[in-house]
Amino acid sequence: MGILSRTSYVIRSKINALLNRAEDPTETLDYSYEKMRDELQQVKQGIADLTTQKKRLEIQKRRLEENVEKHNDQARQAVQQDREDLARKALEKKQAKMSQIEELDGQIARLQETQDTLVQKKDELQSRIEEFRTKKETMKARYxxxxxxxxxxEAMSGVGDEMADVGRALERAEEQTDEMEARSAAMDELMESGALDDVLSDKDSIERELEAGRTNAEVDAELETLKAEMGKSSEPAEETEADTETEVDIDEEVVDEEVEAELEELKNEEESS
Known part of the structure; x- marks a missing residue:
């Protein structure tokens, strides 16, 4: 096999493979069905044209037959008038018309035979088309x-192209999620251990702890000041019975005053509403 032959063979095989992949059997069946219907329509059109031609010949024959009767009448009238010459001419025309009629009969008969043959073929073709249509619909349904x-x-097994893409997308999303979760956990661990300083602060962990200690000391000092102002000391003191009674009275007065104030506030709210 020469180079050109091999090249031609390879090209034809490639084209055939492409056509096989691109071909839709249902479309091919529909196309074949439409082609057969076109052929049937052409046969019907041929039968119609043939019938039209036959009808024209039959009309022409009928007119000739009318002329034959006319020439017969002319010949009788000529004989009655002793015009043998006119009678002869009429009969000659009659014979000519009879010859034409005979020729038309032959043509009409041949056209009728052709018409009968075409009608038979048309019926056979129509039957085949209906049979093909049934098979076509069955094949399309199966396909x-x-x-x-x-x-x-393919969707259930995941071997299809689209499902394969979906599977790869899920794998990538899962990998990215795992990576992000690991990164977040690592950052939290580093922040808790103090290994990472706040990027918005120029203080290291020691300075932050010292500052937190100073803040706690300031809070403790302020708390002691408030206790001293309120007459309370952080050191425990012995309470006498009199002091206890006095404190109870004071507490009751404070409670009464708070209750009266709250009742007054409720009355003001109801009046205003």
């Missing part, structure tokens, strides 16, 4: 069912 089943199987 569509097989195609749907194949798509479902």
């Amino acid at each position: 569509e069912a097989a195609e749907a089943s194949s798509r479902v199987s």
Whole structure:
């Protein structure tokens, strides 16, 4: 096999493979069905044209037959008038018309035979088309069912192109999520251990702890000051019975005053509403 032959063979095989992948059997069946219907329509049109031609010949024959009767009448009238010459001419025309009628009969008969043959072929072709249509619809239904089943199987098994893409996308998303979770956990661990200083602060961990200690000392000092102002000391003191009674009275007065104030506030709210 020469280079050109091999190249031609390879090209034809490639084209054939492309056509096989691009071909939709249902579209091919529909196209074949439409072509057969076009052929049937052409046969019907041919029968119609043939019938029209036959009708024209039959009309022409009928007119000739009318002329034959006319020439017969002319010949009788000429004989009655003793005009043999006119009678002869009329009969000659009659014979010419009879010859034309005979020729038309032959043409009409041949057209009728052709018409009968075409009608028979048309009926056979129409029957084949109906049979092909039934097979076509059955085949299309089988193909569509097989195609749907194949798509479902590919989707369930994940071997289809689209499902494969979805699977890869899920894998990438899972990997990125795992990486982000690990990064977040690592950052939290570093922040808790103090290994990472606040990027917005120029203080290290020791300075922050010292500052927190100073803040706590200031809070303790302020708390002691408040206790001293309120007459309370952080050191425990012995309470006498009299002091206890005095404190109880004072507490009751304070409670009474708070209750009166709260009642007054409620009355003001009801009046204003």
